[in-house]
Amino acid sequence: DTGVSQDPRHKITKRGQNVTFRCDPISEHNRLYWYRQTLGQGPEFLTYFQNEAQLEKSRLLSDRFSAERPKGSFSTLEIQRTEQGDSAMYLCASSLRTGGFEQYFGPGTRLTVT
Amino acid sequence: GQQVMQIPQYQHVQEGEDFTTYCNSSTTLSNIQWYKQRPGGHPVFLIQLVKSGEVKKQKRLTFQFGEAKKNSSLHITATQTTDVGTYFCAGLSSGGYQKVTFGIGTKLQVIP
Numbered sequence: 001d002t003g004v005s006q007d008p009r010h011k012i013t014k015r016g017q018n019v020t021f022r023c024d025p026i027s028e029h030n031r032l033y034w035y036r037q038t039l040g041q042g043p044e045f046l047t048y049f050q051n052e053a054q055l056e057k058s059r060l061l062s063d064r065f066s067a068e069r070p071k072g073s074f075s076t077l078e079i080q081r082t083e084q085g086d087s088a089m090y091l092c093a094s095s096l097r098t099g100g101f102e103q104y105f106g107p108g109t110r111l112t113v114t
Numbered sequence: 115g116q117q118v119m120q121i122p123q124y125q126h127v128q129e130g131e132d133f134t135t136y137c138n139s140s141t142t143l144s145n146i147q148w149y150k151q152r153p154g155g156h157p158v159f160l161i162q163l164v165k166s167g168e169v170k171k172q173k174r175l176t177f178q179f180g181e182a183k184k185n186s187s188l189h190i191t192a193t194q195t196t197d198v199g200t201y202f203c204a205g206l207s208s209g210g211y212q213k214v215t216f217g218i219g220t221k222l223q224v225i226p
Contacts, residue, residue: 033214042120042202042216043157056213091156101206101214102147105156 002026004106006092012112013082020078021109025094032075033103034067035091043091049075082113116141118205120217128225133190135220137203144208146179146186151219152199193224 005024013019025032030051035043046065047057051072064082069075079086089110093103117140127133137146145164149157161170163179163186170177176189190197200219207213 035216040221042218045213045215048213093157101145102159102162103149103157103204103214104159108156 004092004094004104006106006109008109010110015082015084015113017082018080019082020076021090022074022076023092023106024074026104029094029096031095032069033093034077037089037091084113087111087113116207116215118215118217120203120220122220123218124221126223127193129195130192133193133222135188135201137186137217139184139205142208143183143205145206147204148177148188149202150199157202195224195226198222198224
């Protein structure tokens, strides 16, 4: 399977705990995006990378959120001191830098904070 | 910052009826992309429009990009139950880091 993969698919954690999600993009894609999606809403942009460089981070994102893409391949998204409001689907997508930047999404990681 | 509005938010149609969703950007776009998300699934890329006034068809789906490259529409002819899902438009900004901004989506329910 050469699509975007995400791990884990589901995560239940207690408020205050830290969580980390991983995304493996399509291998030749140099852009990688993180989104958050809650029920009935569109994907909300969090951040994106071009190769290993983080080009933009949403102003809505608190300092508790951090993302890395150290070698320009897979990426991790960490949420520190989770809150109940962090419960959502976290989607990763990748695209080529050239062309129309159409994005290919992974299956997402569903986070539930209790 | 760039905003992408989409209407309606929900639409129920009888199977066989037509359906249209509209997308409007606050800024001129490099391109507009459309995605479909089935219930419980993730967004799947459908198509991309680049040129002013462009019209593209995929079977029963017709996509249009406005002359000013700020609005777009998706029209489905004779809906089927397989069309159920949420349709998102996403606009690629021109200039800068060329970021894609998603609309809120239109959730389509098709009544058999």
